[in-house]
Amino acid sequence: MNSQQANMEELNTLYLGDCLTEMRKIRPNSIDLIYLDPPFFTEKKHSLKNRDGSTTFSFNDIWGDQESYALFLHERLLVMRDLLSDTGSIFVHCDKSANHIVRALLDAVFGAENFQSEIIWHYKRWSNAKKGLLPSHQNIYFFSKTKNFKFRKVFTAYSDATNLDQILQRRTRNKDNKSVYARDANGKIEIGDAKQGVPLNDVWDIPYLNPKAKERVGYPTQKPLLLLDRIIELVTDEDDVVLDPFCGSGTSCVAAKLLKRRYLGIDQSEDAINLAQSRLQAPVKTDSALLTKGRDSFAKQDSVILECLKGLAFNPVNRNQGIDAILIEQFENTPVLVKVQKSDETLAEAATRLLKAASKKGSKRVFLVQTLIDLNDLPPSRDNIDMIVIQTPSVQIQARSLA
Secondary structure (H helix, E strand, O other), X not given: OOHHHOOOOOOOEXXXXXXXXXXXXXXXXXXXXXXXXXXXXXOEEEEEEOOOOOOEEEEXXXXXXXXXXXXXXXXXXXXXXXXXXXXXXXXXXXXXXXXXXXXXXXXXXXXXXXXXXXXXXXXXXXXXXXXXXXXXXXXXXXXXXXXXXXXXXXXXXXXXXXXXXXXXEOEEEOOOOOEEEOEXXXXXXXXXXXXXXXXXXXXXXXXXXXXXXXXOOOOOOOOOHHHHHHHHHXXXXXXXXXXXXXXXXXXXXXXXXXXXXXXXXXXXXXXXXXXXXXHHHOOOOOOOXXXXXXXXXXXXXXXXXXXXXXXXXXXXXXXXXXXXXXXOOOEOOEOOEEEXXXXXXXHHHHHHHHHHHHHHHOOOEEEEEEOOOOOOOOOOOOOOOXXXXXXXXXXXXXXXXXX
């Protein structure tokens, strides 16, 4: 779109031009989130071909000195501050080349008191050995405009080392203000409220886009949609407005569209605008359990169990013969446990282990996923525990064929 003819009040639109000029056409206090992935002060020209090699995308990141780079960003950050609503936030992406410059500028423009987090985006990349440490992270600075900023809590899965009782049992403070397990009148440890997981921290292990990823379009510095999803969901609601003044291939705009947010994207490269527009018309997102769950948890959690629990809100449980997962939602204020029958255990053995664990944890309802044909009887239930057995589709088909 020709930026000279564009009305910047029109949302869900991309604009061609220098963001310093284009942002001045936007109404003040009208943006809920600004995400920018500006030049990193690498002093290099970046270029990359698209998947079929028909187009080369490139941009210059050569400044000559820090003062020129700092002035460039400072002018634009001042305008961005005026565009943010009082509940709005800004996320600025950078790396070791200029993170010290970016942080100082953000402190000056938004105030050090409005600094919220320095997010470390950690990833694994393979490269030829060179003198020095291999870079495996980038920085994302999170500042708010005021103290009254929007923020939504996000939870991640518990680690393998987490004790099951830490998930289930309620804690309180004793007379010395120390955290202890809460006990009822009979001295029994109380079951706590449903827990959604561990609050998200500031180190995000999100894989870098590999060359064969479906969403990869061949644009230099393209970021994964999952990274932008997380940022947008943290600080915005549906219908909020997201601005990316250096939109490049349009990842932030695509993420905003998929999450039902409105967006404005600006870039001075016509090739980038055209590429972003094509992505918005037909969004592609890499659908991978590796991306969703993270490398470590995916590798350690049995893939059969994950497949059986797909679509459920749960906390995985490791190193426990009787439990594979605890559902987020409780039943009559007690934890709902789930066990998937293993290939080396009978259904009766699986049920016995599940019921034993349920009795210890005070569960009133549990689910056993049957993965193998087994004609033996189940053990009787105990302690008024409602055990529901669910057969996988393969077991149901085999059972019917044998009937």
